[in-house]
Amino acid sequence: MLTTLRRIVLAFNQETELVNALQHLVVQVKDAMTTECCSVHLADHESEHFLLIASDGLAKESLGRVTVGFKEGLVGLVGQREEPLNIANAHQHPRFKHSPEVKEDEFHAFLGTPIIHQRKVLGIISVQQKKARQFNENEEAFLVTLAAQLATAIANAESRDAINHPNDLLHKTHIQGIPGSMGLAHGQFFVSYPSAQLADINLTKDSDSTLQSELLANAVSKSIADFVRMSNQMQGAISDEALDIFEMYRQMLDNKSLQDEIGQKINDGWNAQSALKLVVDDYAMQFDALDDPYMRERATDVRDLGNKVLSYLQESSYENQHYPDDMILIAHEVTATMLAEFQSKGLKAIVSLTGSTNSHAVILARALGIPTIMGIGNVPLSSFLNKEALIDGYSGEIFISPDAAKIQEFQHLIAEENELYELVSEVVDLPAVTLDGKSIQLLINAGLGSEFDSGMKHGAFGIGLYRTEIPFMDRNCFPSELEQISWYRKVLSSFPKQPVIMRTLDVGGDKALPYFPITEDNPFLGWRGIRITLDHPEIFLLQVRAMLKANIGYGNLEIMLPMISGVVEVDDALRLINQAYFEVRSESNVPVSRPKVGIMIEVPSVLFQLSELAKKVDFFSVGSNDLTQYLLAVDRNNARVADIYDSYHPGVLRALNHIAEQSQKDLIELSLCGELASEPAGALLLLAMGYDKLSMNSHSIAKIKWVLRHINYRQAKIILAHCLELSTGKEVRNYLNEQLEMLGLGGFVRAGK
Ligand code: PEP
Ligand code: MG
Numbered sequence: 001m002l003t004t005l006r007r008i009v010l011a012f013n014q015e016t017e018l019v020n021a022l023q024h025l026v027v028q029v030k031d032a033m034t035t036e037c038c039s040v041h042l043a044d045h046e047s048e049h050f051l052l053i054a055s056d057g058l059a060k061e062s063l064g065r066v067t068v069g070f071k072e073g074l075v076g077l078v079g080q081r082e083e084p085l086n087i088a089n090a091h092q093h094p095r096f097k098h099s100p101e102v103k104e105d106e107f108h109a110f111l112g113t114p115i116i117h118q119r120k121v122l123g124i125i126s127v128q129q130k131k132a133r134q135f136n137e138n139e140e141a142f143l144v145t146l147a148a149q150l151a152t153a154i155a156n157a158e159s160r161d162a163i164n165h166p167n168d169l170l171h172k173t174h175i176q177g178i179p180g181s182m183g184l185a186h187g188q189f190f191v192s193y194p195s196a197q198l199a200d201i202n203l204t205k206d207s208d209s210t211l212q213s214e215l216l217a218n219a220v221s222k223s224i225a226d227f228v229r230m231s232n233q234m235q236g237a238i239s240d241e242a243l244d245i246f247e248m249y250r251q252m253l254d255n256k257s258l259q260d261e262i263g264q265k266i267n268d269g270w271n272a273q274s275a276l277k278l279v280v281d282d283y284a285m286q287f288d289a290l291d292d293p294y295m296r297e298r299a300t301d302v303r304d305l306g307n308k309v310l311s312y313l314q315e316s317s318y319e320n321q322h323y324p325d326d327m328i329l330i331a332h333e334v335t336a337t338m339l340a341e342f343q344s345k346g347l348k349a350i351v352s353l354t355g356s357t358n359s360h361a362v363i364l365a366r367a368l369g370i371p372t373i374m375g376i377g378n379v380p381l382s383s384f385l386n387k388e389a390l391i392d393g394y395s396g397e398i399f400i401s402p403d404a405a406k407i408q409e410f411q412h413l414i415a416e417e418n419e420l421y422e423l424v425s426e427v428v429d430l431p432a433v434t435l436d437g438k439s440i441q442l443l444i445n446a447g448l449g450s451e452f453d454s455g456m457k458h459g460a461f462g463i464g465l466y467r468t469e470i471p472f473m474d475r476n477c478f479p480s481e482l483e484q485i486s487w488y489r490k491v492l493s494s495f496p497k498q499p500v501i502m503r504t505l506d507v508g509g510d511k512a513l514p515y516f517p518i519t520e521d522n523p524f525l526g527w528r529g530i531r532i533t534l535d536h537p538e539i540f541l542l543q544v545r546a547m548l549k550a551n552i553g554y555g556n557l558e559i560m561l562p563m564i565s566g567v568v569e570v571d572d573a574l575r576l577i578n579q580a581y582f583e584v585r586s587e588s589n590v591p592v593s594r595p596k597v598g599i600m601i602e603v604p605s606v607l608f609q610l611s612e613l614a615k616k617v618d619f620f621s622v623g624s625n626d627l628t629q630y631l632l633a634v635d636r637n638n639a640r641v642a643d644i645y646d647s648y649h650p651g652v653l654r655a656l657n658h659i660a661e662q663s664q665k666d667l668i669e670l671s672l673c674g675e676l677a678s679e680p681a682g683a684l685l686l687l688a689m690g691y692d693k694l695s696m697n698s699h700s701i702a703k704i705k706w707v708l709r710h711i712n713y714r715q716a717k718i719i720l721a722h723c724l725e726l727s728t729g730k731e732v733r734n735y736l737n738e739q740l741e742m743l744g745l746g747g748f749v750r751a752g753k
Pocket of ligand 1: 627673
């Protein structure tokens, strides 16, 4: 059964058009289950009906025409109940709906199962048979397993169709992703490819078969030359057995029948990349379907080989990609480094196939004020190439090739956003104080570099979090002490009279250093932050020494330790900081000041040791991004569980409130530097809890100042008290949004004024 399932799903993924893929699917399923009819209905949620899309058994004329309401017929019932329905005689069922045009009178047995992706019913797959009988357990299990495996593939194929055929018969006009950074944009896609992947290729035709054959021959010969060179280089360094792999690859590529097959596809009208994909996928599928595990492994070899040739084929086509003026950057996984690279090239918006709301790339995108959408799923990147689109970073929607009316609607909203931005800029240099006189300090989260010039303009009180790992990322080796001193002096001098909190290196999780690779099964629960630097005192000491030396003459440095989970880590880190301090002092002939040291509150265990920790350090800063992740046991970077990651979850809010209350009792300085601080509703709640320092991206300072200057502290406390009584994150968010609308601040949480 497994092999048959694998074969059917692989074949489905090979098709470029959803309707064709489903039509092939029903034929294969009918055959595999030796039944007499198999059909797929897809859900149209706007019109609230299922559309018969593919069938082997029902009348061909009815495909793409016949619909069944969500509350009608057996298909509707499967969708409503969200579970399989297995009935011996469909005609006798009270929900049976007679649709003469589908010509199903002769079928009696019916087994239907929903296809569900992320809790949403995408469609129904059903099989029917003339003889009135119940389908057996194995048949039911087969269909349920197939539906579960197909769900993601169908969701991705629907997105792909929305790009290739907007407004087609499924009325799919947009792709839904996870909102990352708020804002709207209108622009053109620029695709940043990772290393070449055949899976990302969108099948495309090209009539110039001579050119395509030349491109292919060129790529194949470059790949063969590479294998020969690699094999020669490795001789003596690796075993003969391992060397044989290069030889095997070379022979596979040299194989005439493989080249002929690709050539044939080119003659059929496919471009070289598509022809390669079709043939390689076909070979890989054949290997995949074999029972012998050794032979199945060969599928990976064939794909590797295909990707190698593809990389040479793409070399020539990338050269032709230009940077659009209004660039929407799209990549498999948008990284912080990409943002740094593209921000000066007209970057207007970002879309990432993977990743979620609080990944570090999104945090940086927010810092730059760039609308961002994450986790749209596995759609071939090349299908976005040069396409025009509208991006709604509030709702996570992407409208591909929009019509004039939609563009106009967006332009109107963008103009309103700009007006709002202008309006809030007016308060940038005014104090952050509520209508009834409660003041609060707003600080900047820094690390990208550009904040230092604009920092003062944004009216910040200092730097509440300098993520030192960011300058560590874009290089090939650890920086020297001297290099670090010069970076840190620049940061300290940007706010010479105000506090600058520098966090010690916080890598691991989704922040990798190219020259210090860490491979772990659970990176967010693994070697991260202080755990790494305590294990590598040489890196920690060097960094702290550089900070202390940079601080000479300024005296505004404060040091913060990330990912603290208990007192032992604090003791160890303080001992090292002390050591660095005495070293620097003994080397210096001018006075060296001893900075304040604080810790980040982001691991739940420390919530129960706050008083002990308060005696050891000078301040606490809550890292609500990680605290939310660890309290809710949800990976902040995983699109699949993005809706569980919720900083307004009552558990998170009560934890934040507890930290504030306890810190007031312990008389320790408290701030919050997670993304929650930059959200109007978040800032309102934190103010009410008693946080009197909020650190956020520089882009949000004016907005949050505006919000604070338009609310009453007393009223915020009443709103907080109500939120702390609510029992779900959704209730909290709905209530807060209502309150913001009532206060005239709704334009900060949705598109428009
Ligand atoms: C946090 O966890 O809230 C935080 C500010 O740190 P980072 O996002 O860099 O992990
Ligand atoms: Mg953190």
